[in-house]
Amino acid sequence: MAQDNTKIPVTPGRMVRLARLLQFSDSTLPVGSFAFxxxxxxxxxMEVVTDGKSLQEFVEMAVRQAARMDGIAFLHAHRAAAAGDHDGILAADHGLWCRRVGEEQQQMLARMGRKFAELSLRIxxxxxxxxxxxQIKSGQTPGCFPVGQAVALAQLGADEAEAFVVHQYAIAAMILSAALRLMRIDHLETQRILFTVQERIEQDYEAVRDLSLDEMSVFAPVFDVLVAHHTTAHVRLFMN
Structure with a gap:
């Protein structure tokens, strides 16, 4: 059988863009996610998560919630950045901040957002x-991590679907990285969960892609209770 030596055409910059998208989705990116x-x-x-099965359910809940809150702001910020609309970026930033209930949740968004911006500008x-x-430093805008992430990915040339994947992947990877330090579970099981949870990315994207900033909302009372509990916990390893 003759070997097909036909070369696949490569769009200029496509491979570099892919490599950089992988870098920005790496769970070791030093933006402070290890602290949350x-x-x-x-x-x-509180024994809501006790094993691999319940951990997977928790991660699925978290990424679903993230898509319907952070993900909407992320998509609007990405579109605004692609259009050169700085006011649109700020609108997404303020919109997400106002809807993130809880001091620790806001702290996570702001600390990671600022670190991400500083890192991006260094490299x-x-x-x-x-x-x-x-504007973050002057207090004009809160600096939510998903918004900064969206702006950077837009400037790297990622389309919004590619960028959304990076955003959702980072949420799941952050939680599973924490799980390795908090419970008796190994890397093989967390990788299995990550592989499985990613099956819902297209579903979540289709559910939120056409929603406005005003439609950012989630209903996850158990998650809200957990966040509130953590604020007053006597012993804790993470900031949230």
Whole structure:
């Protein structure tokens, strides 16, 4: 059988863009995610999460919630960045901040957002993040992590679907990384959960892609209780 030596055409910059998207989705990206468990610590303390099965259910709940709150702001910020609409970026930032209930949740968004902007500007050329970071430092905008992430990914040339995948992946990876330090579970099981949870990414994207900023909302009372519990916990490893 003759070997097909036909070369696959490569769009200029596509491979570099893919490599950088992988870098920005890496769970080891130093933006402070290691300090947060996204409610998992309280879920374990209150025995909502006790094993691999309940951990997977928790992660699925978290990414579903993230899509309908952070994910909507993320998509609007990505579109605004692609259009050069700085006011649109700020609207997404303020919109998400006002809807994130709880001091620790807001703290997570702001700390990771600022660190992400500072990191991005150290390693690459992201002109829209220069103004955004300056406004964070002056107190004009809160600096939510998903918004900064969306701006950077838009400037890397990622379309909104690709960028949304990076955002959702980061949520799941952060929780599973925390799980390895909080419960008796191994890397093989967390990788299985991550692999399985990613099956819902297209479903979540289709559910929120056409929603407005005013339609950001979630109904997860158990999660809200867990976040509130963590605020007053006497012993804790994570900031939330």
């Amino acid at each position: 468990s996204n409610g998992l610590e309280s879920a374990i303390q 690459g050329d992201f002109p829209q993040l220069i103004d955004w970071l300056a």
